Amino acid sequence: MKFLKSKIIFILVISLLSTLKAQELAEKYLVISLLSTLKAQELAEKYEVKLIEKIVMGITGKSYPKICTVNYPVDRIKEYSTYLVISSCKQADMVIAGTDELESFDKPILLIGDTEIKDRKDVIGAIFWKKGRPQIIFIDKNLKRFDIQIPREYNKYIIKKDSLKYAEAVF
Amino acid sequence: MLKLFFRELLKGKISIGVISFSLIVYISFLFYLPNLEKKLHKLIVDRDIENIDTFSVSVLNTLSKHYDRGDYKILTDILETLNVKDVKYVFIVSKSERGYRVLIDASKNDRLPPGSPIQLLPEEENILQNVYTTKDKVVLNHENIDTIGITIYRPFIKDGEILGVLIVDFSTRKLKEISQLVHNLKNIIIFIVAGFLLSLNAVIISVLKAVYHRKKSRTDSLTGLYNRTFLEDLEYTMNLSNYVVAVIDVDFFKKINDTYGHEVGDIVLKEVAKILKNNIRSEDYLIRYGGEEFLLFIRKNREDINKTINGIERIRSAVENEKIYINEKNYIKVTISIGVNLSTEKMKDIDEAIKKADVALYRAKGKGRNRIEIYDEERDTKEATLKISQIKKALEEGRVISYYQPIVNLKTGEYTHLEALARIVGEDGSLIQPYMFINVIENTFLYTQLTKQIVEYNFKVLTKYRDLKVSINLKPADIINQSTIDYLIELSSKYPDIAGRMLLEIVETEDALMYEQIIKNIHSLKERGYKICIDDFGSGYSNFVYLLRLNVDYLKLDANLIKNIDKDKISQEVVKMIVQFCKKMKITVIAEFVENESILETLNLLGIEYGQGYLFSKPQPLEKFIK
Incomplete structure (x- = not known):
């Protein structure tokens, strides 16, 4: 009889707590849901950061490479990256930049965004979006300047030119 | 406790039933939502895709007819016919040594010149490879990226040879709309479920409260037992x-x-x-x-x-x-x-x-x-007792009378007093003994009324028979009852010569006689001429201090002391001691239960002057004693 009583009390307590929890979850869920509407591009952003992470780790060969960001939202890196460590540009292994108009740190720069790469010696590559798909290019001359060996899978993205120009039509 | 809980719970069974049923319905609907989302996809998106895919076949046929002319503008115009609502990008790619290049691009945005390299998503490269091999269309729902929703890949074939692959990218707008609709529904249901759970808990809490208060109201605070x-x-x-x-x-x-x-x-x-x-x-x-x-x-x-x-x-x-x-x-x-x-x-x-x-x-x-x-x-x-209503009726109808048992001088054999014993005359004329009604009305106002009627009855008797002395029985409760005392005092004022012939026998039950108010009242009764007798002395908590403090006139020994006195030496010693004390204090001792000659003889030897019992007479109507 005593066991049954304590069992009933336990169930009641759990039920009460679960109600409170359900309410909390419901509120949380609603907030997330509303935020998800606002963050329509969050999957693309995540995809982009994961790509940056993969490239930087591949290039530096480090498990926790240090990066700095210039004109690129650092919070996005913090949100989606597991391994990239944010540091000052002086100490960084690579610079992630949202524009090519930046001072020189004598560090390899990875440009992010749909921008034309000017003739900079420190920009080793870029990621930009075309037709909803990320496009990667690496500049051969600048890779060599930093003596960077990119992973083999990216070799097909290496271009010999100084700046990004689309190939001529096949016609 | 548990039984009580479930009983209280059952009282609110309708509200609990409605809440529980609603909860089941809503939770089931919640679990059904992913299926609903899929069904909506199928219903809306798949239908649109199917339409466009069907149309794309004829567009590709037209393209293949005009392809050899090499007019890029015409080719683009033809491809642009696929550029309908919800289609984001439409273009044809061809495989080259270093990946894929744009063959024709009719996209609304991000349009690339022919020959431009285009990097496809990793999963798309496998699909295109598959399309090149199977020459069949493939549909992909993009889950890792939200820049594109669904893509159709259809081979662009001319003369049996694949020239490229048509890629039709649908925007995520429709998918997002459906997802948002389902999400909103989910939110609403979760809120409703949370609301119902809260209501259910409110019901449970109110039941618990009711159980607590009910238990409290049914529990005796001192002992913790039920009340x-x-x-x-x-x-x-x-x-x-x-x-x-x-x-x-x-x-x-x-x-x-x-x-x-x-x-x-x-x-x-x-x-x-x-x-x-x-x-x-x-x-x-x-x-x-x-x-x-x-x-x-x-x-x-x-x-x-x-x-x-x-x-x-x-x-x-x-x-x-x-x-x-x-x-x-x-x-x-x-x-x-x-x-x-x-x-x-x-x-x-x-x-x-x-x-x-x-x-x-x-x-x-x-x-x-x-x-x-x-x-x-x-x-x-x-021995069944009367009902209170029956006693009340008897009192109202004046059917309360007295029977009498004489108190006899043991030396002369003459009676000195008659002890009045209450009886009720039943409606059928039968005589009802006191044990059938005294305890029933004890501690009620009827008891006071009964005492007053007995007193009044005997005052009338004493008024009528001037030589008679009567004793009546009172309980400590009567003596503490100011109304009864006032009544006795009032009667003694009205009939001053009668109070002196009335002996008030106060039953010695427990220590009640020690109360100051009782002592005070007994003294005032004595002042009015009443004689005081302690009844049943020796039955329980006999206390000689009463006798001194109350200044009593008579002491009546309890039947338990007398009934075996002829054989029981201890009783004899106790009685002897009481008698000696009473003689010293000038208190007259009366023995009850004088049932036989042997008891009478012993009482005489012990020096007891008065006695009553069946040896002399059983209780009888007054007429039996009036010559």
Whole structure:
């Protein structure tokens, strides 16, 4: 009889707590849901950061490479990256930049965004979006300047030119 | 407690039922939502894709016809016909040495010149490879990226040779709309479910509160046992015939209270309650019925009722053998009297069952307490008491009379007083004995009325018969009742010569006579001429201090002391001592229960002057004594 009583009390307590929890979850869920509407591009952003992470780790060969960001939202890196460590540009292994108009740190720069790469010696590559798909290019001359060996899978993205120009039509 | 909880819960069963049903419906719908989302996709998106895909086949056919002309503008214009609402990008790619290049691009945005390299998503590269191999279309739902929703890949074939792959990217707008709709639905349902859960909890909390208050209202705060309120509930829920009813009374409880104080009285009640509780089973019910009275419903052992009686005896014995510590060092022992009603199946309700058990209890007390008495239908029916309404009617109709038993001078054999004994004349003319009505109305206003009527009746007798001396019986309750005292004083003022011929016999029950108010009232009655007699002295808590403080005129020895006095040396010694004391204090001693010559002889030897009993006369109407 005593066991049954304590069992009933336990169930009641759990039920009460679960109600409170359900309410909390419901509120949380609603907030997330509303935020998800606002963050329509969050999957693309995540995809982009994961790509940056993969490239930087591949290039530096480090498990926790240090990066700095210039004109690129650092919070996005913090949100989606597991391994990239944010540091000052002086100490960084690579610079992630949202524009090519930046001072020189004598560090390899990875440009992010749909921008034309000017003739900079420190920009080793870029990621930009075309037709909803990320496009990667690496500049051969600048890779060599930093003596960077990119992973083999990216070799097909290496271009010999100084700046990004689309190939001529096949016609 | 648990039973009570479920009973209270069931009271709100409609609201709980509605809430629970709604919860089940909503939660089921919640689990159905992913399926609903899929179905909506299928219904809306798949249909659109199907339409465009069908159209793309004819567009590609047209393209293949014009492809050889090499007019990029015409080719773009043809491809642009696929550029409908919700299509984001439409272009044809061809495989080259270093990946894929744009062959024709008719996209609304991000349009690339022909020959431009285009990097496809990793999963797309495999799909395109597949399309090149199988020459069949593939549809991909992009899950890792939200820049594109769904893509159709269809081979661009000319003369059996694949020139490229048509890529039609759909925007995520429609998908997002559907997802958002489902998400919103989910949110609404979660809120409703949370609301219902809260309501359910509110119901449970209110039930728990009700249970708590109900339990509190049905629990005696001192002993923690059930109280009379619970008894009312029990009447509706219990099958009385399955239980034996026992009324338990703590013997001499008033004495304990008066001697040790109410705090000790409370300790005794708590301890007795604890002992009783420890000796009953979980299916039995124990109720604190009154001050020192407990009510016990014991589940019957139908096969052997003796087992039930043995169980009750065990309870009595447990109380008798328990030391009740009233402080760290000292303890007292108490006993209980128990009246049992075994024949509950014959009772029409709980009240009747209790009343019958109470009759047995009354007998247990009369037989010396610390014992169990079982209600005997045959015997106790004869001793059945009147109902209060019957007594009230008798009082209203003046059917209360007195019978008389003479108090005799043992030397002369002449009676000096007549003891008035109350009787009720029944409606059928029968004579009803006092045990059938005195206890019924004890502590009620009818009792005061009865006393007054007896007093009035005897005042009339004394007015009529000037040589007569009458004694009437009063309880300490009468003496403390100011209305009765005022009435006696009023009559003595009205008939000053009569009070001196009236002897007031005050029953010596417990220490009640020690109360200051009683002493004061007795003194004022004596001042008015009434004679005072202490009745039943030696029966219980005989206290010589009464006799001194009350300045009594007479002392009547209890029947228990007299009935065996001719044989019992101890009784003789006790009586001898009382007689010596009374002679010194000038108190006249009367012996009750003078039933035979042997007792009379002993009383004479002990120097007792007055006596009454069947040897002289049984109680009779007044006429028998009037010459």
